[in-house]
């Protein structure tokens with residue numbers, strides 16, 4: 001744990017020391033929470049010398065917004081939020097426009113807009129290599145051509161802990177400080193460091209409906225219920241958090257952090273299963289990445 | 295593994311947080327069974343979840359090579375393009391854990407054209423698993439893998455003799471391979487070599503010992519990985535911490551952030567700031583939010599110092615009584631990782647720990663054949679080639695030999711124009727210490743020398759295709775300046791090639807060195823207070839930029855003599871183009887050797903529509919505005 005933590009802190013400091021205008025993606029989930037905690041440790045007693053960026057699709061769980069505001073107040077870090085104005089005007093949402101269009105407009109396009117508007121050159125992200133096959137080859141410093149394009153061939157070799165952060169105007173770098181963490185490491189660290197997380201990660205009675213064999217929580221009234229469909233109360237929790245209509249809950253009794261860790265350790269299905277965008281087609285995550293999805 | 299209960303969590307977490315991490319690399323060529331073996335390790339250690347298994351089953355049907363059986367190799371085949379080509383072409387990192395250890399596996403392809411990827415994976419590994427197909431035994435590729443692994447400083451090797459099922463689990467086959475390997479590897483200085491008979495496909499000796507190899511008395515692969523001691527057998531090392539970042543939130547706090555490369559540190563320790571050598575003591579050691587009693591090698595900390603000493607990013611804090619050397623010329627092992635060849639004399643950015651300087655290879659001592667280890671002569675280094683070279687840096691660098699300290703002994707080279715990472719190097723030793731070569735203290739300096747001549751020294755650099763009119767214009771300008779009472783000198787490509795650069799050819803390497811020497815000569819002349827006119831084709835941006843960087847701001851004027859190749863060929867004053875077209879001459883710029891057009895020259899001369907005299911006026915005008 002100590003060596004993982006030290007490696008991540010080294011990466012964060014290295015990126016900040018060489019960046020002109022760094023920013024940290026803050027998605028409010030557990031990985032973001034760990035990343036923010038590491039950044040606070042890296043620069044203590046100063047606050048992290050960069051703002052947080054939350055790309056708000058307008059469809060996050062209510063509990064996530066509450067948690068975000070609390071963490072920002074506590075850490076003293078500046079928060080920038082951005083929602084794609086065109087998507088907002090168009091009323092884009094996962095129910096009306098489908099998950100991939102929603103994700104593209106409200107997440108991928110919105111992220112590019114925000115990065116371009118502020119001219120950020122170094123962008124921290126909380127992705128981990130163990131999450132998905134195409135991420136196993138992702139660099140810690142991932143190079144993006146102008147237009148945020150990810151070209152697997154243009155990635156720079158990373159030897160030792162020597163990262164090359166030199167870029168030309170228009171190019172950017174995504175930096176993944178927790179690349180080498182596994183899901184279990186994340187939970188252990190949250191436990192060890194007492195890091196606050198969104199309560200949705202712990203089991204509770206929540207209103208859900210079944211869609212495509214998965215439990216979707218009814219977080220507000222925007223969900224179009226089928227005739228005869230009524231939300232039922234079930235004891236569920238989330239292994240990953242995103243837009244609520246696109247994030248499936250799992251049946252669980254784990255209502256303490258300890259129980260969540262036990263369940264994770266014994267788990268027989270991977271956390272990305274709860275994300276409805278991954279399994280569209282083989283290589284779908286890879287395609288999204290080339291288009292600029294985080 | 296047993297099912298975990300929430301109530302046991304405290305002891306579980308305790309054991310987890312003290313679980314050591316072992317990083318290893320797997321090396322094998324296509325079809326040695328590397329992906330299958332890694333897939334099995336992940337599968338057996340339960341790093342694979344049910345939904346991943348389900349997608350594996352569907353993938354197995356679509357892409358698999360195992361008929362109706364699950365193809366474990368697909369668990370680790372990453373990018374779609376590679377999957378379609380059926381090969382692995384990059385470094386992938388995999389994670390799994392046992393009850394004893396966490397593992398990070400660098401999974402790299404083993405073909406010769408992927409030496410770069412293997413070196414990348416090996417650079418952070420403690421151990422290497424080298425696969426051999428039992429039917430084929432130790433091959434050229436096995437030797438290559440071992441050589442790279444040894445070069446990158448890995449001291450522990452597992453020789454995985456795979457596919458033994460296809461050899462009826464023959465003891466003789468295994469022993470022959472193991473013995474052959476040991477005698478071959480004797481010269482590499484590995485601390486340990488463990489040979490293990492395996493079938494990755496059927497799982498023999500992967501997790502537990504197989505009944506089909508009763509003659510094998512050693513451990514299974516997994517239990518060997520779980521127990522092998524890769525600890526550093528060397529003496530305890532003195533404290534070293536490269537400064538990454540100076541943390542200065544207010545006037546009362548100045549912290550030096552970094553990660554300990556070696557040794558330990560506690561408050562009260564006497565330390566030095568290198569390269570300046572200034573001494574002070576540690577006031578406090580901060581780890582995260584807390585002040586701590588001590589920090590060990592590998593920890594990221596913030597240190598405060600007792601005195602207000604000068605230290606910044608790139609400096610190294612070290613134990614006061616055991617400071618490392620500082621030097622600016624090194625003997626290094628260099629791996630080239632770019633499609634653009636490395637030429638001696640060309641400048642690159644060098645990053646060593648947190649220090650960035652400019653570096654130049656001054657000499658390639660020899661290139662090494664990765665397959666045989668044979669020493670070969672070389673004038674340049676291509677992609678995936680390895681050489682021992684002399685490297686010279688623009689400023690003194692705090693270092694230690696790679697064999698002693700990986701952090702202060704390893705570096706990367708970055709292209710100055712594209713910013714790609716083009717080289718990786720390991721320092722063997724310093725050729726001379728920086729401190730032993732104080733610059734000759736010169737009392738008469740450039741400003742005195744130029745004041746005496748009543749002029750401001752300049753370097754006017756003409757670049758363009760052969761026949762564009764560089765020499766004509768430069769000659770006219772030279773005469774004009776002379777007539778105005780200026781002290782000038784004209785360096786012309788053809789003349790210099792007859793004398794100073796007589797030993798250089800027209801290959802890319804020769805052209806790079808040609809320009810380097812001329813630029814250095816021009817710099818000495820500018821130092822002497824002269825206005826120097828340089829008329830050289832100088833086809834490459836990198837060298838023109840290198841030349842510019844030798845001079846002070848405003849001292850250098852890049853003049854692009856622009857005439858299209860058709861026009862130059864039509865003029866063909868020296869008959870060069872005609873010869874090239876007849877095939878009598880090679881490496882002619884514009885024909886079979888490239889010319890990189892200047893992107894933003896200080897002066898752009900249209901040498902087709904304006905006559906030479908008008909061009910001279912244009913240069914003079916630019917000079918007067920410098």
Ligand SMILES: Nc1nc2c(ncn2[C@@H]2O[C@H](COP(=O)(O)OP(=O)(O)O)[C@@H](O)[C@H]2O)c(=O)[nH]1
Nearest residue numbers: 324325326327328329330359367457493494495
């Ligand atoms: N008989 C046998 N075949 C194997 C074994 N390991 C791998 N193979 C087969 O060898 C081929 C290449 O394996 P793969 O793991 O893709 O090799 P890689 O290219 O080194 O990753 C596949 O057809 C595997 O099924 C083994 O232990 N025994």
